[in-house]
Amino acid sequence: MPEEQFSANNDVILDIQNVTKHFPGVTALSEVSFQVRRGEIHGLCGENGAGKSTLMKILAGVYPYGSYEGTILYDGRALKLENRSIRQATEEGIATVYQELTLVPTMTVGENIFLGREPVDNSIIVWDKLYAQTREILNKYKLDIPPHAIVRYLGVGKMQMVEIAKALSENAKVLILDEPTSALSEAEIEGLMEILRILKSHGVTCIYITHKIEEFFRITDSVTVLRDGKTVTTQPTKNLSVEKLVSFMVGREMKERFPQGNRQPGRVIFEVEDLHAEDPNETGRKILNGVSFDVRVGEILGIAGLMGSGRTELVTTVFGEYGKITHGHIRLEGRDLKINNARDAMRAGLSLVPEDRKGQGLVLIQSILKNISLPNLDKFASFFRIDGDAELVAASQQAKNLAIKAASLQAACDSLSGGNQQKVVIAKWLMSNPKVLIMDDPTRGVDVGAKYEIYKLMNELAEKGVSIIMISSELEEVLGMSDRIMVMHQGRSRGMLDITEATQEKIMALATGLV
Amino acid sequence: MATTDIKSVESSTDLSSDLLKRFRANIQTYAIILALLAIWAMFFAMTEGTYLSAQNFSNLFRQMTVTSFLAVGMVLVIVTGNIDLSVGKLAGFVSVVVAYFQARVWTIVLPDQGVLATTLSVLIGIGVGTAFGALQGYLISYLKVPSFIVTLGGLWMLTGGILLVTEGKTIPANQPSMAVISQAYFPPLWGWIIAAAIVGFLFFNMLNSRQRKRKYGFETSNLYLDILGTSLLSIMVLAYVFIVNQYNGLQVPVLLLAITAAIMTYVSNNTRFGRHAYAIGGNRDAARLSGISTRRNTFLIFVLMGFLCGVSGVVLASYVGYGTVAAGQGYELDAIASCILGGTSTLGGVGTIFGAMVGGLIMTSLSNGLQILNVQPAWQYVLKGIVLVLAVYADVYFKKNR
Secondary structure: OHHHHHOOOOOEEEEEEEEEEEEOOEEEEEEEEEEEEOOOEEEEEOOOOOOHHHHHHHHHOOOOOOOOEEEEEEOOEEOOOOOOOHHHHHHHOEEEEOOOOOOOOOOEHHHHHOOOOOOEEOOEEOHHHHHHHHHHHHHHOOOOOOOOOEHHHOOHHHHHHHHHHHHHHOOOOEEEEEOOOOOOOHHHHHHHHHHHHHHHHOOOEEEEEOOOHHHHHHHOOEEEEEEOOEEEEEEEHHHOOHHHHHHHHHOOOOOOOOOOOOOOOOOEEEEEEEEEEEOOOOOOOEEEEEEEEEEEOOOEEEEEEOOOOOHHHHHHHHOOOOOEEEEEEEEEOOEEOOOOOHHHHHHHOEEEEOOOHHHHHOOOOOEHHHHHHHHHHHHOEOOOOEOHHHHHHHHHHHHHHOOOOOOOOOOEHHHOOHHHHHHHHHHHHHOOOOOEEEEEOOOOOOOHHHHHHHHHHHHHHHHOOOEEEEEOOOHHHHHHHOOEEEEEEOOEEEEEEEOOOOOHHHHHHHHOOOO | OHHHHHHHOHHHOOHHHHHHHHHHHOHHHHHHHHHHHHHHHHHHHHOOOHHHOHHHHHHHHHHHHHHHHHHHHHHHHHHOOOOOOOHHHHHHHHHHHHHHHHHHHHHHHOOOOHHHHHHHHHHHHHHHHHHHHHHHHHHHHOOOOOHHHHHHHHHHHHHHHHHHHHOOOOEEOOOHHHHHHHHOEOOHHHHHHHHHHHHHHHHHHHHHHHHHHHHOOOOOOOHHHHHHHHHHHHHHHHHHHHHHHHOOOOEHHHHHHHHHHHHHHHHHHHOHHHHHHHHHHHOHHHHHHOOOOHHHHHHHHHHHHHHHHHHHHHHHHHHHOEEOOOOOOOHHHHHHHHHHHOOOOOOOOOOOHHHHHHHHHHHHHHHHHHHHOOOOHHHHHHHHHHHHHHHHHHHHHHHHOO
């Protein structure tokens, strides 16, 4: 119906019609169609591999016009981004803020915002103009950031705002946000939501991609669900519920987001008492000011707290890889532990699934096999030889237990999806049979299905008597999975809540220092 | 026997598809081997056959040994994300120290005890190299001074050291037992015995590893393909010995290099030390959090590099027969180029010793061929530069368009 297609529909800014994109061997998108209305915040929802990022890359011009089938009407005209057109997309007014920030950390906010299009006079940069324009943009959207600040010293939340300001400074009409909150604390997320509302009042359209289902209900006007490269539905958010949305995503009813385990915590096995520590790179800067907690055998202890409350610093310090301990005790089974590095921690029976799986968890260019066995080589190696066959047997067993999906154990980790990468990290740390497993944000950037599997695995481990310490930025997750919850604020433990008495409000009150 | 094998493993009956798979997996290795063969063919044609005469072929391999000892260590240095600019001068310094002892010390302290004197010279040379490597390694790994800076400083210090030892003059080091190290040849029969031993080992190793795989219940790879691969390698070994036997026989320094490269290949693939080095280069933080002592590993890598500089210096002293002011000049760049040509990534985490050896052979083959053609040294440098950059561009291009 060509007439209808080309009739100027003022309400619709993006009309995606039957977009199909093939890659060698796979169809990433198959006849995807939906409409984004002008000025709305449109959520894009789907598991990893559902096709969200492919679609986004088409809109950003990474995959140019002609490399896919179907039509995209942008403001009533067919959008034709030519080859090498990432620039062109921004000129058209479609800007993308990626999950991994793309700022130059050593430059100022202003330099970053105008990177590549600095205002010049005879090829010489006019700094005053650059900073004046920066201030103008920041003020317009009520972003509280000094234009001369060096980006590296801003928190992640502010960096995200700079990234958004950069996109907006190019007069974006459509702003695509790819998991903007995955690294943000609750307070920062609220800040971001506020900014999105301001953008909306300025008539900017947003496409919002996230793995955190609550956020769709918090901010979006309508949601499109993709599954296996196909559009499942587009609906106004007010017609949806969490359960409905999840069932659209996974294509079946998910009865529960958090599997009910049969955990029976026993005696106390691991204790931290009044731990104080300093930043190893800056003598005198305190990162922990008195943290005490204990974990029981077969228990899942949740650690909640805002970004910057010292959660990650706590676990990396306990693991011997970050802070310089100035005071306090760490005890395992009643014995004082003296841990100087990760090796000591592992020998004692601790494992740490680190926060940043790509940066700290995996050697991405290496195979699954090598990654799994890396901390465990002592098991199959003498000084002279690694028994490659024994290694393969042990790693295969782990990969099977965790249902890691890959062509073979020889596949490089950078070819895996986020959920599978996280499973490899967990596999690598389970092989050492830890007594205490510390997991720092284990489901960050992982899709619903894989999340569920990770939760089930945590339950199984706890039932076998492993003690788990889980840090999480998602309150729902902490509440859904923990037996007890320790809340941190400014490097201190502020309270220990039993799951029976814990609520979001209580946790937030402790985490913000109100109580 | 063969039939039961193939029956038990469904997926590996199709030889040609398996062959293709294996070829794809190791395409980079095959590509540089093909490049080497192309260079040989080109020079063979241009020199009307002289280039691949037994004599020149034999010399070609002998010429590559000094810098290739350095390249063996350099692979691991680069794999861990470091660089060592001092290796050429360190080998040079070792060579003049060895020459100094040969000419000025043993002639007075141990007259007429050639073998003992040479043994001591070798030990001193390797000791000096290892000690200097340990010093640099300590600065780099424990005191955290970047390797580029430490070894640049080392390069200058050693340049001074060479001038101090030689006092600006050339020191003769050519006692007969010293010369054996890089100038002697094995009699033809010995060459054949060594070749037979290698071939026997290759087949034993292949069958043994298949058997172990089966014991653990893994899918073994295509038997014919394994036999084909091992046979090809064996033919190469036999052909090599056949050719060099036409001239003077198997060269002592080439055998030394082959043994060193084989041991280091084993170390890099099959020991924790090697595995840790690759993990550190691939992701330092992940390696550290996996309980690897990145400091100790880096330190040991530089000690090893120093040791290999010692070996290279001893071979150099024996090869030239003199300790000279210019000893080892520019060898570090040849060693680095060999690694890069052989597929070692400057970003760290990737690289093989075998690749570096082929890379070294390519560099030597170029210089040697151009010398036979009487090309001016100036143009030799220009061509070497072009080849290096082109080779890396080809690699980048094919990776992008695969």
